[in-house]
Amino acid sequence: MKILGISAHYHDSAAALVVDGVPVCAVQEERLSRRKNDAGFPVGAIEWCLDSAGLEPSGLDAVVFYERSMLKFDRILTTALRAFPRSWRSFPHAIKNTLGEKVWVRGIIASHLGIPRQKIVFTDHHASHAAAAFLTAPTRRAAILTADGVGEWATLTIGRGERRADGSTAMALDREVRFPHSLGLLYSAFTAYLGFKVNEDEYKVMGLAAYGRPTLKEQVRQVIRVLPDGAFALVPAFFEFQTTADCSYSSRFVDLFGPPRHAYDPIDLESEDGRRFADCAASVQSVLEDVLVGIAARLRRETGLPDLCFGGGVALNGLANARILAEAGFDRVFVPPAPGDAGCALGAALYADRLYFRQPDRDVPDHPFWGPVVDGAQLARAAREDGQDVEELSDAASIERAADALAAGRIVGWMEGACEFGPRALGHRSLLAAPHDPAVRERLNRDIKRREEFRPFAPVVPAEAADRYFDLPAGGARLARYMSGVFPVRPEWRPRLAAVTHVDGSARVQVLERGMAPRLHALLEAFGRRTGVPVLLNTSFNVAGEPIVTAALEGYTTFRRCGIDVLVAGSSVVTRRAAAPAPPKESGAWSSNSVAASTIA
Numbered sequence: 202m203k204i205l206g207i208s209a210h211y212h213d214s215a216a217a218l219v220v221d222g223v224p225v226c227a228v229q230e231e232r233l234s235r236r237k238n239d240a241g242f243p244v245g246a247i248e249w250c251l252d253s254a255g256l257e258p259s260g261l262d263a264v265v266f267y268e269r270s271m272l273k274f275d276r277i278l279t280t281a282l283r284a285f286p287r288s289w290r291s292f293p294h295a296i297k298n299t300l301g302e303k304v305w306v307r308g309i310i311a312s313h314l315g316i317p318r319q320k321i322v323f324t325d326h327h328a329s330h331a332a333a334a335f336l337t338a339p340t341r342r343a344a345i346l347t348a349d350g351v352g353e354w355a356t357l358t359i360g361r362g363e364r365r366a367d368g369s370t371a372m373a374l375d376r377e378v379r380f381p382h383s384l385g386l387l388y389s390a391f392t393a394y395l396g397f398k399v400n401e402d403e404y405k406v407m408g409l410a411a412y413g414r415p416t417l418k419e420q421v422r423q424v425i426r427v428l429p430d431g432a433f434a435l436v437p438a439f440f441e442f443q444t445t446a447d448c449s450y451s452s453r454f455v456d457l458f459g460p461p462r463h464a465y466d467p468i469d470l471e472s473e474d475g476r477r478f479a480d481c482a483a484s485v486q487s488v489l490e491d492v493l494v495g496i497a498a499r500l501r502r503e504t505g506l507p508d509l510c511f512g513g514g515v516a517l518n519g520l521a522n523a524r525i526l527a528e529a530g531f532d533r534v535f536v537p538p539a540p541g542d543a544g545c546a547l548g549a550a551l552y553a554d555r556l557y558f559r560q561p562d563r564d565v566p567d568h569p570f571w572g573p574v575v576d577g578a579q580l581a582r583a584a585r586e587d588g589q590d591v592e593e594l595s596d597a598a599s600i601e602r603a604a605d606a607l608a609a610g611r612i613v614g615w616m617e618g619a620c621e622f623g624p625r626a627l628g629h630r631s632l633l634a635a636p637h638d639p640a641v642r643e644r645l646n647r648d649i650k651r652r653e654e655f656r657p658f659a660p661v662v663p664a665e666a667a668d669r670y671f672d673l674p675a676g677g678a679r680l681a682r683y684m685s686g687v688f689p690v691r692p693e694w695r696p697r698l699a700a701v702t703h704v705d706g707s708a709r710v711q712v713l714e715r716g717m718a719p720r721l722h723a724l725l726e727a728f729g730r731r732t733g734v735p736v737l738l739n740t741s742f743n744v745a746g747e748p749i750v751t752a753a754l755e756g757y758t759t760f761r762r763c764g765i766d767v768l769v770a771g772s773s774v775v776t777r778r779a780a781a782p783a784p785p786k787e788s789g790a791w792s793s794n795s796v797a798a799s800t801i802a
C-alpha cells in the first residue's frame with residue numbers, strides 16, 4: 202500500500218510517504234518553502250514526496266491526516282463557550298482559524314491532490330505521536346507515553362504497543378490527561394513569561410534552567426497539582442490560554458512569580474531579575490521532570506515492560522528524558538528524531554498502515570534521514586560560477602580536508618546525503634567545529650547563529666568512544682542516538698570539551714554509530730587522529746531565524762553570507778578565500794578609481 206501522511210495547520214507542517222509498510226521519504230514544509238516553522242498546508246512537501254517516489258496522487262491508496270479536525274474544533278468551541286464572556290476576544294480568532302482551515306481538511310486535501318474523499322482518513326493526534334514513537338523504534342513490545350501542548354482534547358496519554366509474531370500490530374492508549382491540563386502548555390506559559398517565543402523557544406527555557414536553582418518549585422507546585430493517581434491538573438486561575446490568544450498566564454501568575462521578562466530585555470544573570478528568571482526556568486524544569494518521572498515509573502510498574510517509547514513535543518526535553526531513563530525503571534527509552542507534530546505525518550501514515558488497514562508488521566530503518574538528498578556537483582557548479590575555489594575530491598580526501606580545517610579551528614558546513622526529518626541536525630546538515638575552544642563557540646554565536654550566550658552547543662561522538670568522554674548510564678547511548686538526552690561530560694574532559702559543555706557540566710550529546718552516518722563517523726575519527734579527541738561541536742546548519750538548509754545552493758548562499766570557513770557537500774569542498782590584504786595607506790583615490798574602471802571593463 203502507498204500511504205501519504207500529512208500534518209498541518211498548527212505549526213511545522215510535514216508530509217511523509219509509507220510504501221509497503223516502510224517509510225520512503227518525509228520532510229517538513231519549512232525545509233522546502235524556507236519559511237521557519239511553516240504551518241501552511243504542506244504543498245511542497247507532498248509534491249516532493251510524490252516526485253521522489255515517482256508517484257501521481259492517483260497512485261496513492263490513502264492519505265492520512267494526523268488529527269481529527271472536528272474534535273479539535275469541538276475542543277476550541279467548548280473551551281471558548283465555557284469561558285464566555287471572558288473568552289470573547291479570542292473566540293472570533295479561534296473560530297476564524299478553525300473554520301478557515303482546520304475543520305475542512307478533507308475538502309482541502311481532496312482538492313489539492315485531486316483524489317476521492319473516501320481515500321482520506323484521520324488518526325487521533327496522540328495516536329499519531331504514539332505511532333511515530335513506537336512503530337519506528339527497534340522494539341516489539343513497549344510502554345508508550347505521549348505528551349505535548351494539546352491535540353484534540355488529550356495532552357498526555359499512556360498505553361502500550363505490541364508487534365506480534367503473526368505480523369499484526371496492537372497499540373492501545375488506555376488513559377489520557379485532557380485540556381486544559383497540559384505539561385506542554387505549562388512549559389509554554391513559562392516560555393512566554395520568560396520572554397521567549399511559544400512553540401519555538403521552549404528549549405531556551407531548558408538552557409536557561411542550568412543557570413538557576415529550583416528555588417521556586419513550591420510556587421510552581423501551586424500552579425500544577427499532582428493528583429493521587431499520578432496525573433496532574435493545572436490550576437485555572439493562574440492561566441489564560443483557555444480564554445485569550447494574547448497571553449497564556451494570568452495576573453495571579455505574575456503575583457506569584459514577579460514581573461515577566463520582556464522579549465527585548467537582555468538576560469543579565471548578574472542582576473536580581475536575571476537570577477529570578479533563571480530560577481523560574483530551573484523550577485518549572487524540575488517540576489516537569491518530577492511529574493514525568495512519576496507518570497513513567499507508574500507506567501513501568503503497571504505494564505512490567507522494560508522499554509518505553511516516548512513521543513510528543515515534550516519528548517524534546519532532553520533533561521526530562523535522561524531523568525526518566527535514570528529513575529523510572531525502564532531499560533531503554535526510545536524517542537524518535539521527530540517527536541513533535543511534524544513527526545506525526547510519519548506516525549499517522551504508519552498508524553494507518555498497521556492499525557487501520559491491518560498491513561503486516563515491518564521493521565522501520567533506524568535513522569532520521571528521509572529528506573531531499575544534497576547534490577555535491579550542484580555546489581561545485583555554483584561555487585565555480587561565483588569565482589570561488591572548489592575542489593571535487595575523492596570521498597576519503599574530502600574527509601581529510603575537512604578534518605584538517607576543523608583541527609585548525611575553522612567552522613565547517615557539512616552537507617551529506619538525505620536531510621534529517623525533525624528539528625535536529627544529526628550529521629547530514631550540520632555546522633561542525635572543534636569542541637575545545639570557547640572562542641569558536643563565540644564566533645559561531647556572533648557570526649552565524651546569533652544565539653543567546655546561555656544556550657549550549659552540542660557534541661557528537663562515535664559510539665565506540667562515547668563512554669570515555671561522557672557519563673552515560675545503561676541505555677544512555679540509545680537515547681543519545683537522536684540527541685534526546687542530556688548527560689554529564691566526564692569532569693576530566695570538560696576543559697578539552699569546553700565549547701560543548703554546558704555551565705552545569707552537561708551536554709546534549711549525539712552518540713553516532715558508524716552505520717547511521719558513515720562519512721561523519723569517519724570525519725570524527727580523522728579529527729581524533731589529529732587532536733587526540735574524536736569529538737566535534739555539532740549544530741544545525743542555518744542562520745538565526747531560518748530553517749535548516751536543504752539543498753546545496755542554500756548551503757552555499759549561507760556559506761557566502763556568514764562566517765563559515767569551509768563548505769562540504771558530498772565530496773565537493775569549497776574553502777573561503779583569505780581576505781585580500783588591505784591596500785597600503787599611501788594609495789589614494791586615483792588608484793581605487795582605476796580598480797573601479799578595470800572592474801567595469
Ligand SMILES: [Fe+2]
Nearest residue numbers: 349352514542
Ligand atoms: Fe502534538
